[in-house]
Amino acid sequence: MWYRRFGAVDTTSRSNEITRKKLRTRLSILSWPKPKGGPHHAVCHFCDTLHVAEPIPEGSRVDCICCGATLFQNRSASLVRVTAFSVTALFLMLVVHSAPFISMDAGGMRTVLTLPGAAKALIDDGSLIVGCGVALFTIVTPLILSGGLVYVCGPLLFGKSAPGAKMVTRWMSRTEPWNMIEVFLLGVLVSLLKLGHLAELHFGVGFWAFAALMFCMAAAVAAIDKRELWDRLEVAGAP
């Protein structure tokens, strides 16, 4: 379907600089371009079955013919959605780290929870490794993921690839399993139930921003198929 549309704007077959520029912008609006050459194959991660990867219409999905696992999906408006959600996530991170998260009044004292504060409290109390782990899983990993997605997908919207985009994308796929903000949110809820009887708790702006951040991160990561991202990088000519 869109394969034919894309065939009409093959950038490699024309040399005129102006048309190429125009095509680049059109390329970004079109969905999932195919890199040069072919036929393109897809291998199932679970059973190693070899498939010929035909272009599919937006919003549809290809499953493995042998084991039924999802091979790839063509998300609609993928680049726009990734960029929008990851920019929002970056903004929300700023709010999460600057606004009060949860404050507690007990025994005439007030303590405030922040993400870096939680990591620092563990380190100060002698649990250096656990503290660093908490910082890594709740601050560093989400930052690498959403920052990386903005850095890679923003320029791709205009058909260009940012310098070092491939390296950044490699790092993102490495850090993705270690993003634990939704687990941290569950931890917050459990702790609130533990503390609820003992003190007065106030939810700050940071808490709501954190809940929104969780949704934005999940939406940003799910908005583009890994295969599509790499195909786009290849078509955009990333070195």
Add this chain to the structure above:
Amino acid sequence: MNGICKNIPRAANQGLAGCHVCEKVSLISAVNCPRCGTHLHFRKPDSINRTIALMIAAAIMYIPANILPIMSIRELGVTTESTIVTGLIQFWEARSYPIAIVIFSASILIPLLKIFALIWLCAAAKGIVPHSAKILGKVYWITELLGRWSMVDIFVVAILVTMVQLGNYMVVTPGPGALAFAGVVILTMFAAMSFDPKLLWDQLEREAAEAESEKNTERE
């Protein structure tokens, strides 16, 4: 022969390998992926040995993680040490059943199920127990998906240590069990990552080939 797909080409048999990072399919003779530079291999290197080694380490760590206190609470000069199990009992006695169930699943059930699931997967891939690759593929997928949620207890400790700093009234400090438990979660996550579900299908293929050759020799 349960569940194996007949007459369907498998990438490794054609000398093709899918890149783990960018998913491009290239000939194994290329050594490195032409698109992203990752080293190409048919199966995750040394998959079963690595998984088993990490699982053993996780299982050993699981003991101190449950015996040692994950935090100690000093309330009005009296120090009580809290392990994962005592924290769970507290919630149960306070009649917070939903939260007790959440903590039980995340801290006790998921790590144990992960350890057993991965042992089962390794045994199946080695051909020690008969298996359906389709079902075990799903088991592997769930194992990988649920792993991170065990970290919830560590985050609870982090939050309590930060917030309960009320001078003489009540102070919470982290315990050595927290490190051991975080170790269990991280080790099981690495173990799940190093297992290659394609080995389950390789084993089925081997079994099918053996059955085929037996049939042929009988005919002769």
